[in-house]
Amino acid sequence: MNDIFCAFMNRPRAPASQGLVVIATILALAFLLVNPVAATPPTAVDLAYNDVTGQLNVTITHPVPNPDVHYIKNVMVKVNDDVVINRDYTSQPTKDTFTYTYALPLKPGDTVRVTATCVLVGSLTETLTIPAPVHATASQAAAPVPTPTPKAAAGLLPMTGAIILVFGVKKLL
Numbered sequence: 001m002n003d004i005f006c007a008f009m010n011r012p013r014a015p016a017s018q019g020l021v022v023i024a025t026i027l028a029l030a031f032l033l034v035n036p037v038a039a040t041p042p043t044a045v046d047l048a049y050n051d052v053t054g055q056l057n058v059t060i061t062h063p064v065p066n067p068d069v070h071y072i073k074n075v076m077v078k079v080n081d082d083v084v085i086n087r088d089y090t091s092q093p094t095k096d097t098f099t100y101t102y103a104l105p106l107k108p109g110d111t112v113r114v115t116a117t118c119v120l121v122g123s124l125t126e127t128l129t130i131p132a133p134v135h136a137t138a139s140q141a142a143a144p145v146p147t148p149t150p151k152a153a154a155g156l157l158p159m160t161g162a163i164i165l166v167f168g169v170k171k172l173l
Contacts, residue, residue: 047126107130
């Protein structure tokens with residue numbers, strides 16, 4: 001039985017079947033290596049919050065050749081680790097950089113975490129902490145500026161008048 005097995009394993013393969021195996025292997029490797037190269041995750045997510053309007057601006061940079069096929073499929077916004085926005089998209093507005101605006105009431109100290117996910121591969125997360133408003137402290141507050149009071153002119157004329165008055169009164173007496 002060992003002789004039959006060894007004879008079977010040592011038999012030469014047909015040249016046509018070897019060529020097909022090599023071609024199939026090359027095609028499989030090429031497909032696996034080229035497909036991820038064509039897909040790119042977002043390269044930047046910039047966050048800006050306007051506390052006057054209560055709007056969060058999420059600017060995403062995701063360069064793609066065709067935004068109808070390769071796009072940011074999901075934007076998830078978490079405030080203090082609670083999901084408050086989870087939006088799915090079917091395309092992206094431009095081929096490179098675009099901004100989504102979300103109405104979001106935030107307080108000083110809130111931590112906003114935004115994740116943008118590509119439809120093909122990858123995601124990027126950025127974080128923003130809402131700063132406390134800037135208030136002037138008592139030591140930084142400007143002291144009121146005193147208004148200058150009018151002063152008598154310090155010159156020769158008033159002094160001269162006083163001297164003349166003193167000598168004039170003495171002569172009269």
